Amino acid sequence: MIPELWTCVFSALFFYVLGAKLPEPEVKIEVLYKPFLCHRKSKYGDILLVHYEGFLESNGTMFHSSRRHGDKNPVWFTLGIREVIKGWDKGLQGMCAGEKRKLTIPPALAYGKEGKGKIPPESTLIFDIEIIEIRNGPRSHESFQEMDLNDDWKLSKAEVKEYLRKEFERHGYAANDTHHEVMAEDIFQKEDEDNDGFISAREFTYKHDEL
Numbered sequence: 489m490i491p492e493l494w495t496c497v498f499s500a501l502f503f504y505v506l507g508a509k510l511p512e513p514e515v516k517i518e519v520l521y522k523p524f525l526c527h528r529k530s531k532y533g534d535i536l537l538v539h540y541e542g543f544l545e546s547n548g549t550m551f552h553s554s555r556r557h558g559d560k561n562p563v564w565f566t567l568g569i570r571e572v573i574k575g576w577d578k579g580l581q582g583m584c585a586g587e588k589r590k591l592t593i594p595p596a597l598a599y600g601k602e603g604k605g606k607i608p609p610e611s612t613l614i615f616d617i618e619i620i621e622i623r624n625g626p627r628s629h630e631s632f633q634e635m636d637l638n639d640d641w642k643l644s645k646a647e648v649k650e651y652l653r654k655e656f657e658r659h660g661y662a663a664n665d666t667h668h669e670v671m672a673e674d675i676f677q678k679e680d681e682d683n684d685g686f687i688s689a690r691e692f693t694y695k696h697d698e699l
Contacts, residue, residue, distance in 0.1 A: 513594040514578075517579050528584075530584075534622050534624065539555055539562045544607070546612070575593030575594075579593065583622075587619055588617065595611055598612070635647045649665075652668040652671055
């Protein structure tokens with residue numbers, strides 16, 4: 489067996505025997521523009537409004553643009569709860585409103601072996617993304633106080649969904665009960681540690697490792 493192959497086999501056995509995980513691929517981040525003034529930076533749990541263009545690295549083909557396709561409006565999503573591909577959750581942290589970044593995202597942090605729509609399997613993707621606005625998301629202390637409608641220091645699922653509905657309507661988007669239900673389910677799954685059907689202030693603002 490040639491030396492290079494022995495090295496690969498030994499490395500694989502080493503990680504297997506020790507039960508260690510191979511390092512996860514990283515997102516390549518290039519800052520294209522950053523405003524002089526930055527009042528806050530994006531963090532997990534924030535709701536972001538973004539414009540974006542997506543390209544295949546292999547041939548430069550654009551597969552989607554929020555400015556050219558669909559309703560041509562920017563897109564709202566919550567950072568860090570897997571509403572978007574993992575590469576976005578990793579690559580859009582610590583951004584300012586008005587900042588533009590170029591993300592190069594490996595297949596493992598995008599659509600992997602399956603691909604999706606115009607995106608072939610095992611595709612590395614490139615996104616040009618601009619953050620238009622950053623809002624308190626459904627995990628901040630400020631939002632907990634907004635959502636706690638009866639001031640009992642715990643949140644019901646109905647209170648969380650009502651907050652999401654108001655946030656969407658505040659920005660001119662129609663309420664989407666199905667989407668809000670999915671978001672609320674995800675929040676409760678991660679935050680309701682004692683499974684009592686409510687989220688306490690401590691549970692809600694605690695930073696989970698998986699986020």
